Amino acid sequence: MRPMTENGGVAQRADWMRDTRRSAVQDRIVEIAGDVFAERGADASMADIAAAVGCSRATLYRYFDGRRTLQLEYIGRVARRIGAAVEAAVAGEADPAVRLTEAVVVALDQVRREPALAAWFTPGGAGSTSELALSSEFVETAATTFLSVGGRPGQDAARWVIRVIVSLLVVPGGSPADERAMIATFVTPSVLASLTTT
Structure with missing residues (x-):
């Protein structure tokens, strides 16, 4: 599920995020965050969610300004x-x-x-x-x-x-x-x- 670079690390930005409307990216992030919350609970970190999304934390923060905002959206x-x-x-x-x-x-x-x-x-x-x-x-x-x-x-x-x-x-x-x-x-x-x- 996580896009990987050739050296095995998580890609800086998931391919699916490119050329996708911001609202559609946010919808998908919230959906993925729900899976992470199910696995790790409400205190799942932005790093956990970014890894599942397949992007950096910096990229994730461009769509949601913090964990609480993402939790509230979910x-x-x-x-x-x-x-x-x-x-x-x-x-x-x-x-x-x-x-x-x-x-x-x-x-x-x-x-x-x-x-x-x-x-x-x-x-x-x-x-x-x-x-x-x-x-x-x-x-x-x-x-x-x-x-x-x-x-x-x-x-x-x-x-x-x-x-x-x-x-x-x-x-x-x-x-x-x-x-x-x-x-x-x-x-x-x-x-x-x-x-x-x-």
Whole structure:
């Protein structure tokens, strides 16, 4: 996968990057970074990612100004995919309590299916991962997809739901049925109450 020079070192710039639109290169870098994150976790270095991309770190920094920017871009893209999956799963559900409970359950399942994200949610990495999740598009996605009650999304409620999701990803709640029951009993009522309070 890595382009090599004749002497066996990583090429300074991958051939596929030449004559390719910047946005297409960035898309591919994010995709490759996802593979690296799956293997090494959220703390994979820019050097690790550059090696997988097949370019120098200097070239990688021309496309992303740092690891955090690249992490946030990756999380934002995954958040959009997960948001679409959640929306499809709860489409047509009129009961706000059922909708919210199922949205959280589906979000948990979707994150666990994403190899890079699953690697991030370990007890050792939970702090930095939750910080990334709370500073990214996950909050916006949660506010609009999970928490729209009468057209009124709640940012604070979204942040709290994300903290619950992160907690359950790091310390799962037994079986999926157990998690669903905990969410329905303890999370959904308090979140909906906070959204409907004037």
